[in-house]
Every structure is written in structure tokens, then in C-alpha cells.
Amino acid sequence: MACPICSKASLPAYRPFCSRRCADVDLARWLNGSYAVPSQDPEDQEEAETILSRDPPLPH
Secondary structure, three states, X not given: OEOOOOOXXXXXXXXXXXXXXXXXXXXXXXXXXXXXXOOOOOOOHHHHHHHHHHOOOOOO
């Protein structure tokens, strides 16, 4: 398996990474939001409220 950061061969001690450095780079990317999934939520609060008021409530 290749390291997802630098594409070198991974080492068992750091799998799926090749080194502590690449593992730390990946962790930093998670922590600073680089891997965040883009939201499809409306930015405007009023638009969100309008959408919620149109949708029927979920059954309990």
C-alpha cells in the first residue's frame, strides 16, 4: 500500500503512512479542516427556516 501523503511504501508501524511525519501531516490536515466535506446547507438562516417549515416533520 502506498502512503496517501507522499506515495512511498507504507510501513507497518505507521500504516497506512510511511513515517511519523506523513501521519502528522495527515492529522494536521484533519485538524485544520482541509478534509472537511462541503455543506449543502443554506447559509442564510431565513432560507433554512423556510425550507424546514415546508418539509413535514419526521415520525417518532
